[in-house]
Amino acid sequence: MTAALFRPVRTRNAFEETVERLLQAIRLGVAAPGERLPAERDLAARLGESRVTLRDAIRAVADAGYVESRRGRYGGTFVAESLPAPARRVAPPGDLEDVLTLRHVLESGAAEAAAARALTPADRQHLAAALVEVSGVDTDQDEYRRRDSRLHLAIAEVAGSPSLTTAVADIRSRVNELLGAIPLLAANIEHSNAQHQAVVETILSGDVPAARQTMAEHLAGTAALLRGFLCA
Known part of the structure; x- marks a missing residue:
């Protein structure tokens, strides 16, 4: 996956920026529908964040319908097959x-x-x-x-x-x-x-x-x- 989208978080709003990074990767298609996100340990290291912060961010993104967790040998966090419809906004x-x-x-x-x-x-x-x-x-x-x-x-x-x-x-x-x-x-x-x-x-x-x-x-x-x- 594109490393630039999972670069280290450098602001004090770690949770908010982590959520933003995850959503950006999904919306840009870098993490495609049905694709597994990097392992939690690897993703936390890339973002320079604790696994606790990352888990909270993933939970928030999951609640919004963008990812889902799967258990078992081939489990992990996967991008939802059907993503929420984006808000239609027209810029001035x-x-x-x-x-x-x-x-x-x-x-x-x-x-x-x-x-x-x-x-x-x-x-x-x-x-x-x-x-x-x-x-x-x-x-x-x-x-x-x-x-x-x-x-x-x-x-x-x-x-x-x-x-x-x-x-x-x-x-x-x-x-x-x-x-x-x-x-x-x-x-x-x-x-x-x-x-x-x-x-x-x-x-x-x-x-x-x-x-x-x-x-x-x-x-x-x-x-x-x-x-x-x-x-x-």
């Missing part, structure tokens, strides 16, 4: 532009930074796998958003900056709330998949200007849809 125009501007800066920069690095074979495989994954979805909105998020996070991860990955994850959560309020269009999926392919190819080839430009174009398409549906 000013908030929408704030999100879109920050996303443009972060994700265009992430693509540029990824292309500028000497990627390892593991990095290349990670990007390629995420691209194949999102390209295999047609009209399932929730599944497409989940795999789309994974690809964008993968690009940030191979840029080599954990702080950047964290920032992209945070802005992606805000973007997904907005995307959840608009329909998923078949033509847009086809276009997005072509753009995803182009972004990954420019990163893998080390073409820094093209990586930034292709990502910016991809983000601009999503921004146009959001403005069209939410600001009319």
Whole structure:
């Protein structure tokens, strides 16, 4: 699972932030429906929190319907197969532009930074796998958003900056709330998949200007849809 989402908790609100991290991982699809979360000892170590705090957070997330505990040899904490429906919220125009501007800066920069690095074979495989994954979805909105998020996070991860990955994850959560309020269009999926392919190819080839430009174009398409549906 994406390490940046389970980074050490650094605030005094340990319980609240732990709940936030768990929900973010689930909503972004890093922890998919039916998937087992890391073992309690491992997850507590990653978060830098006590197992008591982690258990309280998991209990709260379970009460909200996002995870469930299973007993037995293959037991543990699993993401619920059917997740609660997200609240549909429409951001005021000013908030929408704030999100879109920050996303443009972060994700265009992430693509540029990824292309500028000497990627390892593991990095290349990670990007390629995420691209194949999102390209295999047609009209399932929730599944497409989940795999789309994974690809964008993968690009940030191979840029080599954990702080950047964290920032992209945070802005992606805000973007997904907005995307959840608009329909998923078949033509847009086809276009997005072509753009995803182009972004990954420019990163893998080390073409820094093209990586930034292709990502910016991809983000601009999503921004146009959001403005069209939410600001009319």
